[in-house]
Amino acid sequence: MGLTRQIRRTLLTKGGVHPKTHKYTASMKIAPGPNPERMVIPLSQHIGAPCEPVVEPGQRVLVGQKIGDSKAFVSAPVHSSVSGEVKSIGQFPHPLGNHGLAVEIASDRSGEISPDVRPAGDRVNMTPDEIRRAIREGGVVGLGGATFPTHVKLSPPEDKPIELVIINGAECEPYLTGDHRLMVERTADVIEGALLIRKAVGAKRIVIAIERNKPDAIEVMNDSRKGDDFEVVVLPARYPQGAEKTLIKSVTGREVPAGGLPMDVGVVVDNVGTAVAVRDCIYEGMPVVERIVTVSGDGIAGRGNLKVKIGTSFHELIEYCGGYKGEKGKLLMGGPMMGLAQYTDSVPVIKGTSGIIALAGETVFRQEPAHFVCIRCGRCVRRCPMNLLPYQIGDYCDAGMWEQLEGLNIEDCVECGCCSYICPTKNPLVQLIKVGKEGLDKRKKKIESLSSD
Amino acid sequence: MDFKSLKITKTAKEKSGGGADLFTVGVSPHVRDADTTTRIMGWVIIALLPLTVYGVYIGGISAFIVIAMSIIGAVGAEYVMQKLMHRAVTVGDLSALLTGLLLGLTLPPRLPFWMPLIGGIVAIVLGKQVFGGLGHNIFNPALVGRAVIFISWSRLMTTSYLSSPQAAVVQTSAIKSINAVTTATPLQTMHNVRDGQAALSASRYYGPLFLGNPWGCIGEVSALLILLGLGVLLYNGLVDWRIPVSYIGTVVTLSWILGMDPLFSALSGGLLIGACFMATDYVTNPMTWWGKVVFAVGCGIITVVLRFYSNLPEGVMFSILVMNGFTPLIDRYLKPRRFGAKRVVSAA
Known part of the structure; x- marks a missing residue:
């Protein structure tokens, strides 16, 4: 059972790249x-x-x-x-x-x-609203890097019930090891934070998702499991495993609808660091x-x-x-x-x-500005976690052919950079796509202003 | 106090209290994969080397001249064209060298030296540079070069297979008896068999086709070495296995239905080198995996149709060229499924 699930998870995870991890600090204790x-x-x-x-x-x-x-x-x-x-x-x-x-x-x-x-209370006594208010007062935002205010994330509308809380311990970016250390050193606090988040959104399950390349974190998490309060899911190590939509697909098999949010599939994702911050601001008031x-x-x-x-x-x-x-x-x-x-x-x-x-x-990777020649190797297409055609979108963005972008779903791009990373001709695809998104926006505003006149 | 109207009065350096030097900026990602175009081309050339060396050994000095001339034609044409068009010369990316080598491998070893030279020039000029150079061509350049030679001097192209003295080393007694019958390619012979001109068993060809076949193009000398080359490409993740597998699979299945020995149909002619090295050319096949399968199955069907129902003994070259023409269309209609377009089965 466990094995087949692992295999299915591996099959479900399409795309991604494997940059050198450079996680030299993985075994270094958190220091002041x-x-x-x-x-x-x-x-x-x-x-x-x-x-x-x-x-x-x-x-x-x-x-x-x-x-x-x-x-x-x-x-x-x-x-x-x-x-x-x-x-x-x-x-x-x-x-x-x-x-x-x-x-x-x-x-x-x-x-x-x-x-x-001062401490705001504890999980048993506090209502979901009180937890959210304390989180807001504590200034908690997504500490994975996105910095989206956590109390907003934990306030789903009533028609979007949350069934599952995923604590994101993937940490797929090379070099970074902060979340890894938190899971190892502050295991109980990560779990307590997850339980608080679960109470705030009224979810039933908690999954702590960790990439396979952090065996010590997986072990210590599994060891501190009491009953069925949460489940540890081991994910294949690849970038961008920790990207919200990719993570949800890897863990549940569900795809967040295009243009939608995790709550559309009944999921809330919070980073390990965020869970600890939630716990700290409620139990210590810090x-x-x-x-x-x-x-x-x-x-x-x-x-x-x-x-x-x-x-x-x-x-x-x-x-x-x-x-x-x-x-x-x-x-x-x-x-x-x-x-x-x-x-x-x-x-x-x-x-x-x-x-x-x-x-x-x-x-530092440096390259002279040149005309980048796509050899159509298809790697960007294979590696794109969002099933896009980066080579084509990049081409049209470069040329400003906005009409041609229709139907290529450029707005789905999460800007993970896998396409640029893997391109053998070093075409800065994700940069072109970012520029293209802005160009499209400007064009849309222009059309709106023209039609309103 | 209106903070929004505050002017920046100090520079970043003055305010920082340190760190006077500025850093390089750039858009993420800040690290890149080590693979480059040149490295990819280099790996394909390495994958072709055992086949080339063995092909020259079997075909003799004339085979070497054919390969050398087609490479000189291709690389020279690329250099001259780019100079004439005032473009950056990209001979160093090895793609012209690879085109020349592939063209040479698909030619018979006994061609007059000027013919592969013309083939190489045509391959680069008409097959690649007129479209705008690397990445922009619609058709496989090496096959464009070959097609032009094939149509212009078809008699020479189909009768230059006479074996060299070196070829004797791979001739078993079984082959010697075939040799007495004909000097044509195995596929040509089987063509004649169907037409009632000869009577031979296909299975007698298995051994030589696999290990050393003197009747054919330079690169058709050994199925084993072609598959070894494919192994190198697959190991390095350079080609999609679906193309050779669905191409060869289609040909084998259809040939078997039409009454040809299936293994013979896979091993003979230019199918293996075409499926492994020509149909897998990045520039001229579709970008999505199911697009690649459609492309390869199309190649297979056309190959079989040409082999069985045309005057030509072989159809690999034209089948790939025809499907190259369909590539933009396949790319237009077979796009990846949008992420989040529909729900998939739950894993948890």
Whole structure:
């Protein structure tokens, strides 16, 4: 039974690539991060409306004190990760690009905890609504990197009952090992977080999905199983195994409808880190002011899984890990498959910073801008987890042939980058598709504005 | 305080308190697979090497000249064309070399030296460069070159198989008796058998077709070495197994229904090299796997029709060229099923 299910799961998982995993930090215990004097905490660290500051320059703040909030539903408050004095509020470099409003705090490094930080209750006594409210107040967002506010995810409409909670422990991006370490070191907290999430959405089952290449996490999870409270599902190791739609298909065989959400197939997916954050904000009252960041790559002298205060600058963190090594190359927030290349290391760690990877100049993939010649090998088609035709979409996007894109489902693209990765001619397919999505949007708006005149 | 109107007064460098140098930026993914076009072409050439060496050994110096001239024609034409059109010269990607080698392997070993040269030039100029070069051609360039030679000098193309002295090493006694009857290709002989001109058993050909067949094109010398080459391609994940399997499967099934020895139909003629190295050409076959199956089955049907119902003894070349023409159409209609278009059976 177990074996046939494994085989079916393997057959169900179409596409994907196998980049070198580079998980050098997989067996390194989570270590404390630096305690810098200057913190820059962006007020927009999530998908949705940015926060308005609720503190003023000169004001003293404590750890866990709210410094930004928004009235919008799709938003999450931001809290101070240190105790100290607010120095300024203004535009600062942001890791998601360009600049953004942020609160600059001079830390007194004492780590005095705000009186607001108190346990919200426990799973047995709290109602789903209370759990959701506590999660919102704790500023919990998807810590896998997507940073979608968790309380929104856990508020499905009544006509979309949730049957299954999947805790995403796939961690398919190369280099990153933060989730892996959390599953090994904070097993009970991951499970408690999952139980809280299950209660919040009223689901029956919990699945903790882990890639096969983390045997210690699988073992420790299986060992802490009591009765039928959750199930551990072992997934084939491949990228993008942890992408939401791919993960749901691998675990359940269900396909999230095109343009739909996981709730359309009765599923909620939350990352391992998110589950721990949910548990922390309810049992300890501590909002998301720290996160696990994997620092790795051949451009940094040291490496490790660090518990980093939100707002610590990349520069500070890299110096803490021994500084740069070799010729300067790329500095990535996140893994090398979907991570964002930073032009400067003065950007702060935010809630979505799953890793900081520095690639030395020699190893950075560089290519002269040239006309890329597709040899129609079909690898992008075979590897695309969303069953698209990347070579064709890329061609039409490159040429601006928007009408031809009709019927090619470009909007289904999850931008995992498998097509670019596998292409033997090094065609930047996912880049073309991203550009094409924007081009299509502009064109649609133009047509709308013309027809409304 | 209106924060949205705040101007950026300090640069990132000034605000950072460190990290003055800037980094390289670029769009993800930041790592790439090591495979390149040149490496793929190189692997196909390596897969063809044992066959080429053995083919030259059996066919003698004239076989070597045929292969060399077709490669010179193809690579030279690519270089000259790209120079004339002021394009980047891409001879280094080995694709022209591969085209020349494939063309040479599909020619009889006793052709006059200028003929493969013309074939190589035609293959690149008419088969590839007029469409815009690598990746843009509709038809397999090597087969375009071969088709032009075949139609222009068909008598020479079908009677240049006379065996060389070296070929004697693979001649068993059984073959010697066949040899007394004819010097035509096995498939030609069987064609004659059907027409009542000769009487022979197909099974007598199994051994030589597999290990050393002196009556045929240079690359038809050994089924074993072609399959070895296919093994190399499959091991490296360079071709889709569905194409050779459905192509050969279709030919074997239909031939058997029509009364030909099935194993003989698979081993003889250009079927194996065509199914393993020509029909699998990336540029000219469909992109989805079921598109590839439709393509290969189509090739198989046309091959059998030409073998049985035309004046030609062999139909592999024309069948692949015809199906190459259908590739854009197959790609247009056989698209992958949209993710999330319909529910699939639950695994859990």
